[in-house]
Amino acid sequence: MQVESRLFIDGKLLPAASGRTYTNLNPATETVAGEAADAGLEDLDRAIGAARRAFDESDWSTDHAFRLRCLQQLKAGLLAERESLKQQIATETGAPLGICGQGGPQCDVPIGFIDYTLESLPRFPWSRDIGVAEMMGMKSRRLVEKEAIGVVACITPWNVPLQINLAKCIPALAAGCTVVLKPAPDTPWSATALGYIVEKYTDIPPGVFNVITSEDPVTTGDALVRDPRVDMVSFTGSTAVGKHIMAAASGTVKKVFLELGGKSANIILDDANLEQSLMSALSVCFHAGQGCALQTRLLIPRARQAEVEALLTAYFGYIEYGDPASESQIMGSLINARQRERVLAYIEKGKEEGARLLVGGGKPKHLERGFYVEPTVFVDVSNDMTIAREEIFGPVLAVIAYDGEEDAIRIANDSDYGLSAGVWSADEARALSVARRLRTGTVNVNGGNFYGADAPFGGYKQSGLGREMGAEGFEEYLETKTIAVGVPA
Numbered sequence: 001m002q003v004e005s006r007l008f009i010d011g012k013l014l015p016a017a018s019g020r021t022y023t024n025l026n027p028a029t030e031t032v033a034g035e036a037a038d039a040g041l042e043d044l045d046r047a048i049g050a051a052r053r054a055f056d057e058s059d060w061s062t063d064h065a066f067r068l069r070c071l072q073q074l075k076a077g078l079l080a081e082r083e084s085l086k087q088q089i090a091t092e093t094g095a096p097l098g099i100c101g102q103g104g105p106q107c108d109v110p111i112g113f114i115d116y117t118l119e120s121l122p123r124f125p126w127s128r129d130i131g132v133a134e135m136m137g138m139k140s141r142r143l144v145e146k147e148a149i150g151v152v153a154c155i156t157p158w159n160v161p162l163q164i165n166l167a168k169c170i171p172a173l174a175a176g177c178t179v180v181l182k183p184a185p186d187t188p189w190s191a192t193a194l195g196y197i198v199e200k201y202t203d204i205p206p207g208v209f210n211v212i213t214s215e216d217p218v219t220t221g222d223a224l225v226r227d228p229r230v231d232m233v234s235f236t237g238s239t240a241v242g243k244h245i246m247a248a249a250s251g252t253v254k255k256v257f258l259e260l261g262g263k264s265a266n267i268i269l270d271d272a273n274l275e276q277s278l279m280s281a282l283s284v285c286f287h288a289g290q291g292c293a294l295q296t297r298l299l300i301p302r303a304r305q306a307e308v309e310a311l312l313t314a315y316f317g318y319i320e321y322g323d324p325a326s327e328s329q330i331m332g333s334l335i336n337a338r339q340r341e342r343v344l345a346y347i348e349k350g351k352e353e354g355a356r357l358l359v360g361g362g363k364p365k366h367l368e369r370g371f372y373v374e375p376t377v378f379v380d381v382s383n384d385m386t387i388a389r390e391e392i393f394g395p396v397l398a399v400i401a402y403d404g405e406e407d408a409i410r411i412a413n414d415s416d417y418g419l420s421a422g423v424w425s426a427d428e429a430r431a432l433s434v435a436r437r438l439r440t441g442t443v444n445v446n447g448g449n450f451y452g453a454d455a456p457f458g459g460y461k462q463s464g465l466g467r468e469m470g471a472e473g474f475e476e477y478l479e480t481k482t483i484a485v486g487v488p489a
């Protein structure tokens with residue numbers, strides 16, 4: 001596996017100015033996988049300066065045909081490097097090849113998503129004529145024009161790093177913005193690989209795309225957000241850091257686009273087929289529960305609790321995990337030791353607050369290495385318990401019993417978050433009417449899946465501001481200008 005460990009600044013792959021590097025750890029084996037450049041403020045300053053200059057002084061933002069060609073080259077480069085990318089992502093995330101490998105959501109799916117942008121870009125209406133209007137005796141012909149917002153700081157998390165890096169950088173570049181990408185310290189290669197591919201395969205001009213990796217996320221991240229040369233911050237990560245970013249960006253009144261945490265509810269209505277619908281509860285094991293939109297609260301009709309417990313015990317018993325090379329496993333390790341301790345502390349909190357542990361609850365006995373936590377199910381959870389309110393980001397399911405449909409909707413909406421949800425019913429119209437009453441950005445009904453290049457994704461409430469992917473995800477990176485041309489009387 002060949003790895004790019006350097007920064008990408010102003011069209012060049014470079015070590016950090018200080019020469020410092022830091023260790024990239026494989027969380028599934030706890031072994032050192034390699035290293036990444038440890039950028040400091042000097043490197044960041046050069047990256048932002050290059051992005052600003054490329055935006056202000058080149059025709060990147062106005063030459064739509066050139067940008068399309070460059071993005072086609074980028075897609076071709078990603079495809080050419082796909083096998084290496086999969087290995088790198090698996091190595092630094094601890095996700096098994098069942099997720100990173102053939103057709104998986106860590107690599108193939110997000111590369112495929114680029115086609116949506118490539119196909120929609122040539123059709124995008126950059127200017128629209130809204131006609132002539134009279135105002136205070138003067139006639140004007142009005143044009144509404146869309147323009148790139150400017151320099152965008154893309155700050156990304158470690159859970160699905162290539163997917164989120166691409167979900168931000170591709171529409172930002174397509175819109176005509178220039179980019180400084182800062183990934184999470186735990187997953188530097190999913191970003192440095194993009195620097196390598198841009199340099200090797202594309203004509204993207206120097207300064208248009210830059211990558212800064214750093215062991216200390218706060219110093220570089222904070223400086224990036226505050227810098228007056230940056231016009232927009234596109235952030236995915238925790239709600240706590242999102243709030244900090246919103247505050248830090250306010251000093252320069254820059255646009256902030258936030259994809260934050262979730263505590264999504266999966267509502268099993270009383271007429272649903274339990275055998276089928278409860279299979280969806282296993283999604284908390286996907287990537288060891290490190291997914292913002294996973295449905296971590298399972299809402300069940302109280303009268304059916306005994307059946308639910310029997311089925312969940314059986315289903316969670318089938319989950320296999322612990323082999324990073326497995327093409328069939330969907331659960332890997334947690335990202336680092338700190339995250340594992342955090343998840344285990346939530347499990348202890350659940351027990352202390354009176355929830356009953358049905359499955360799992362500790363470190364797996366059969367694995368000596370890797371930051372794994374057992375698939376875990378709590379029952380008898382009430383919605384005011386910590387494990388029902390806070391995002392755990394581990395393979396932990398909280399089962400909450402409800403009394404009637406209204407109660408289920410009330411519990412689902414009783415959350416600071418509003419990212420996603422699920423509804424199951426034998427009656428699709430009933431499920432849809434419940435879905436429409438949920439205060440969340442996405443809802444899966446009867447096993448549907450919202451995830452797609454053309455489907456906007458994002459949160460209500462403290463799950464975020466704005467939308468990623470789809471037409472809405474592209475327009476986040478645009479400014480709107482109204483031009484009024486005087487019409488002679």
Ligand code: NAD
Pocket residue numbers: 155156157158159160182183184185217218220221222225236237238239241242244245259260261262291292391393419459463464
């Ligand atoms: P995090 O908030 O700790 O970090 C996210 C990014 O912000 C990283 O690049 C980090 O280095 C950077 N950062 C940290 N402190 C910063 C600061 N003070 N200023 C600027 N940047 C800073 O999140 P994480 O632990 O990497 O990822 C897990 C979180 O991400 C979870 O809460 C999860 O729900 C969320 N997430 C949300 C989505 C979504 O689309 N809604 C998707 C994936 C993950």
